[in-house]
Amino acid sequence: MIYLKNKWIFFLINIFVTILLFMTSSPTYNLTHFINSLFYVLLVYLILLLFLFIIKGRFFDGITWSFRRFRSIMSKNRDYLEELGDNPMLSERISITFYRFIAFQTFALLVFLMLLLVIYYI
DSSP: OGGGTOHHHHHHHHHHHHHHHHHHHOSSOSHHHHHHHHHHHHHHHHHHHHHHHHHHTTTTHHHHHHHHHHHHHHOSOTHHHHHTTTSOOHHHHSOHHHHHHHHHHHHHHHHHHHHHHHHHHO
16 A cells, blocks of 8 residues: 555645645634644544554454354355355454554644644643
8 A cells, every 4th residue: 555655745635635624614714723624634533543443452353253153054055154264353354554554644633733722822
């Protein structure tokens, strides 16, 4: 995945998306509205990061395994029973590089937001 190689370029793309969101959605151009726009972008990354964290923590593995087991028992095709052990669990499908990439983008945007909030309150 090429976009995972340079995290800082993608961070600048996120800032550009924030500026576009700021320019199209805010009635007045001030720092408060820019901070709000940055928070919306950060919120998407934060939700994605927390969802990936739950999946990597093997929370859904038991649920998916039980659904696979139920399907293999109820299926008329007995070949599916042999395939039950071959399929990777949901937590194994998440790439650690993608998880680290999302974590970096989330924390970089969070630090930038905190910096802007310090500037705003000074």
